[in-house]
Amino acid sequence: MYQQNPYAAPAAQIGYAADSRERFLVRTYNHLFGAIVLFTLIEVGLFLSGFAQVLAQVMLGGSWLIVLGGFLVAGWLATAVAHRAESLPAQYAALFGYTLAEAIIFVPLLYIADAYAPGAIQSAALVTILGFAGLTGIVFWTRKDFSFLGAILRWVGFGVLALIVASVIFGFTLGTLFSVGMVVFAGASILHSTSNVLHHYPENRYVAASLELFAGVALLFWYVLRLFLASRR
Numbered sequence: 001m002y003q004q005n006p007y008a009a010p011a012a013q014i015g016y017a018a019d020s021r022e023r024f025l026v027r028t029y030n031h032l033f034g035a036i037v038l039f040t041l042i043e044v045g046l047f048l049s050g051f052a053q054v055l056a057q058v059m060l061g062g063s064w065l066i067v068l069g070g071f072l073v074a075g076w077l078a079t080a081v082a083h084r085a086e087s088l089p090a091q092y093a094a095l096f097g098y099t100l101a102e103a104i105i106f107v108p109l110l111y112i113a114d115a116y117a118p119g120a121i122q123s124a125a126l127v128t129i130l131g132f133a134g135l136t137g138i139v140f141w142t143r144k145d146f147s148f149l150g151a152i153l154r155w156v157g158f159g160v161l162a163l164i165v166a167s168v169i170f171g172f173t174l175g176t177l178f179s180v181g182m183v184v185f186a187g188a189s190i191l192h193s194t195s196n197v198l199h200h201y202p203e204n205r206y207v208a209a210s211l212e213l214f215a216g217v218a219l220l221f222w223y224v225l226r227l228f229l230a231s232r233r
Contacts, residue, residue, distance in 0.1 A: 024201070024206055024209075025197070027206040028209040028210050028213070029210070029213075031206060031207055031210035032210040032213045032217070035095060035099045035210060035211070036214065038096070038103075039099050039102060039103050039106075039214075039218075042099070042100065043106065043107070046107060047110075047111075047114070052111055055108075056107050056108040056112075059107065060108050091207035094208075094211065095207055095210065095211045095214075098211055102214075106218075106222070109222065109225060110225075113228070113229055117232040120225060120228040124221060124225035124227075124228050127224050128220050128221040128224050131187065131220060131224070132190060132216075132217055132220065135187055135190045135194065139194040140194075140198065145195055145199050146195035147195055147199070147200065149189075149192040149195075150192055152188075153185070156185060157185075160182070175230075179230065182223040183220065185219075186219040186223060187220065189215075190216040190220065193209075193212045193216050196212070197209045197212075
């Protein structure tokens with residue numbers, strides 16, 4: 001005869017927890033979509049106003065090491081605020097600030113693509129969307145926890161940063177193989193972030209979760225677009 005487990009959670013409590021997690025996921029991906037739309041609107045505004053050309057010339061004519069360092073600091077600060085701030089407005093400010101920073105650092109690459117490789121931006125965006133959707137599907141379908149990738153990504157990230165800094169200082173070019181490797185790195189980052197969203201993020205941190213996902217999408221788009229540019233040369 002079936003006996004009820006005294007330690008089992010009541011059905012109503014289980015249902016509430018499931019509904020709460022579902023609301024968290026919906027909020028997270030809605031905010032991710034909002035960040036992508038905001039990024040797109042900022043870029044459109046910069047290009048329509050003509051400011052993108054000025055900004056691209058300034059950034060391409062200066063030291064990429066300074067630009068890279070500034071935006072890395074902005075990214076770290078935004079992520080730290082989004083994860084630690086108790087105030088929801090502060091979390092939104094971090095997401096907005098990071099989105100704005102990404103939109104600015106993308107300007108030179110988008111300017112070059114628009115001028116010398118018509119259609120590359122749209123193609124790269126489509127590949128990025130399909131790649132992100134496929135990786136997200138893997139996580140949600142398998143329910144696998146990819147948190148083990150965190151330590152690997154950190155160490156590889158430090159190596160990548162050192163390689164980029166060395167390329168700026170010593171003047172050598174990071175070619176197609178590097179971009180392919182960074183696409184793989186971005187894919188692993190998206191797997192890790194999506195797994196964290198599904199399994200580990202507190203349900204009041206949907207803004208921080210969307211920021212982490214947006215960072216992975218932006219990284220993937222950057223290097224997919226670089227590959228399209230390399231193929232048009």
